[in-house]
Amino acid sequence: MAFINMRTNEVQVKIVYYGPGRGGKTSNLEYINKKFRERIKTEMVSIKTHGDRTLFFDFLPFDIGKIKGYDIKIQMYTVPGQVKYNATRKLVLKGVDGLVFVADAMAERRRHNLLSLKQLQENLAEYKKSIFKIPLILQYNKMDLKDRGVPLLSLETLEQDLNSKLKAPSYPASAITGENVVVTLKKIISVTMAAIQRELK
Amino acid sequence: MNYGIDQDRLIEIDSILREDLIEIGVDYVLMIDTAGNTIAKCDSGAHSYDVASLAALAAGNYATVDAMAKIVGEQEFSLLFHKGENVSIHFSMINEEFLLIILFGKEVSLGFLRLKVAEAIDKIRALWK
Ligand SMILES: Nc1nc2c(ncn2[C@@H]2O[C@H](COP(=O)(O)OP(=O)(O)OP(=O)(O)O)[C@@H](O)[C@H]2O)c(=O)[nH]1
Ligand SMILES: [Mg+2]
Numbered sequence: 478m479a480f481i482n483m484r485t486n487e488v489q490v491k492i493v494y495y496g497p498g499r500g501g502k503t504s505n506l507e508y509i510n511k512k513f514r515e516r517i518k519t520e521m522v523s524i525k526t527h528g529d530r531t532l533f534f535d536f537l538p539f540d541i542g543k544i545k546g547y548d549i550k551i552q553m554y555t556v557p558g559q560v561k562y563n564a565t566r567k568l569v570l571k572g573v574d575g576l577v578f579v580a581d582a583m584a585e586r587r588r589h590n591l592l593s594l595k596q597l598q599e600n601l602a603e604y605k606k607s608i609f610k611i612p613l614i615l616q617y618n619k620m621d622l623k624d625r626g627v628p629l630l631s632l633e634t635l636e637q638d639l640n641s642k643l644k645a646p647s648y649p650a651s652a653i654t655g656e657n658v659v660v661t662l663k664k665i666i667s668v669t670m671a672a673i674q675r676e677l678k
Numbered sequence: 679m680n681y682g683i684d685q686d687r688l689i690e691i692d693s694i695l696r697e698d699l700i701e702i703g704v705d706y707v708l709m710i711d712t713a714g715n716t717i718a719k720c721d722s723g724a725h726s727y728d729v730a731s732l733a734a735l736a737a738g739n740y741a742t743v744d745a746m747a748k749i750v751g752e753q754e755f756s757l758l759f760h761k762g763e764n765v766s767i768h769f770s771m772i773n774e775e776f777l778l779i780i781l782f783g784k785e786v787s788l789g790f791l792r793l794k795v796a797e798a799i800d801k802i803r804a805l806w807k
Contacts, residue, residue: 480715481682484689488680489715519728522735533738538730552714552730568741572713676680 478572479673487548490673491572492665495597496579497589498530498558501618504652505579506537506555509662512655513539531557534569544670551666558593567600575612575669577661580639582617582649584628587638594639608643612668615640615647616661621654687805688718695720698798699780702790705765706781709772709802712737717776725765727781736779740769759788768792772799773806 480489494502503523510521517539524533539551556566578597580590598608617635619627630638632649640647646664650657683691695707700722708729709718714737719729740758747755758769768780768791778799782791 478711478713479680480711480713480717481680482688482717483682484685491713491715519731522731524735524738533742534734536731536734550730552734554734564745565742568738568745571737571741572711572715673680 479574481547485548486546487550488673489550489552490574490666490669492551492553492575492577492669493569493573494553494555494577494579495566495570495593496556496558496618497581497586497593498560500558500579500581500586500590500593501652502555502558502579503529503531503535505577505616505618505658505661506535506553508652508655508658509539509553510537512659516540530559531555532562533557533565541666545674549670560592563596563600566596567603570600570604573601573604573606573611574673575614575665577614577616577665578639578645579616579618579652580635582619582629582635583622584630587630587634590635591638612665612672613643613645614661614665614668615643615645616657617647617649618652620649620656621651683717690805691718691802692720694798694801698794698801702794703786704780704782704791708733708736708779708781710737710777710779711775712741712777714738725781732779736767736769736777740771740777768795770795770799772802776802778802 494505496502510517522536526532535555537553539553541549541551554569556569578594601608623629648657648661650661652658691709699707700720705724706721706727710716710733714734716729716733743755743758760767764783765781770778772778
């Protein structure tokens with residue numbers, strides 16, 4: 478639920494990176510934070526465990542300037558991917574405007590992707606939102622591991638497993654090399670802004 | 679999916695926060711929604727904080743405590759307060775959607791603050807009547 482401040486003409490937009498544990502959600506935000514360091518005025522906030530797993534969320538604000546006279550402030554969050562943290566995952570989803578589902582392309586993570594996506598659908602339903610209607614991008618992460626001989630799911634398998642019904646824009650990516658990280662970000666921002674603008678007159 | 683608050687109401691909220699809270703010596707007042715958006719902010723000019731991060735964390739903190747209350751069968755835990763050496767933070771719920779976050783120093787007594795917060799919240803709620 479984007480908040481529109483009619484006094485300052487500011488729109489706050491919430492974009493959440495969702496997906497299975499260790500899939501690379503935090504790494505996406507870290508890459509963006511590094512890449513756009515001079516445009517982001519504050520530190521990235523990460524509430525994490527000692528082992529660097531997300532405990533509650535990461536938070537990174539990102540100003541994209543003006544659209545139709547409104548100052549657009551993107552607020553990026555990640556959820557904790559570990560199975561046991563679903564209660565906090567739900568809290569982070571509150572008021573979400575756009576979602577990036579970060580799937581792990583490693584073959585051994587196939588089932589985790591499916592379970593995580595299914596749970597996303599359920600969690601959204603609790604907020605009376607439909608996974609088919611909300612702005613959503615799929616990202617197939619860790620593609621760089623192919624060169625290191627790690628067995629990966631093929632793009633066809635990933636599409637078949639995760640995107641056959643959703644038909645969302647999807648990108649192979651690597652949060653480590655940065656491949657398609659910014660492309661994913663730009664796409665979710667544009668899809669989300671289009672959805673918001675349909676309501677902004 | 680979007681929602682807005684009109685300009686007149688925001689101006690009124692601003693003056694309530696300023697007159698009831700900044701005037702009594704509070705450093706910073708933030709009105710946020712439960713998703714972590716900043717609705718209004720007011721400060722004494724004494725400090726500058728990373729407001730967007732504070733709002734995200736405060737919403738998360740509030741939501742966590744609220745979820746814990748539900749698990750143990752409470753409606754809510756009404757008082758949320760973190761006391762520091764120099765700065766303390768006070769959280770309160772305006773209604774289902776909005777929270778009030780107040781940062782204040784040693785000079786302000788908690789009892790008086792709570793009184794003023796209750797007044798301010800009543801006035802803000804009245805704007806939606
Ligand atoms: N090779 C490779 N490693 C990656 C990539 N993305 C993330 N990793 C690694 O995978 C591990 C987990 O990454 P995180 O970004 O912390 O994953 P997460 O999705 O935030 O995990 P949770 O916080 O537990 O949900 C880290 O060791 C990362 O360095 C990638 O694209 N390629
Ligand atoms: Mg993480």
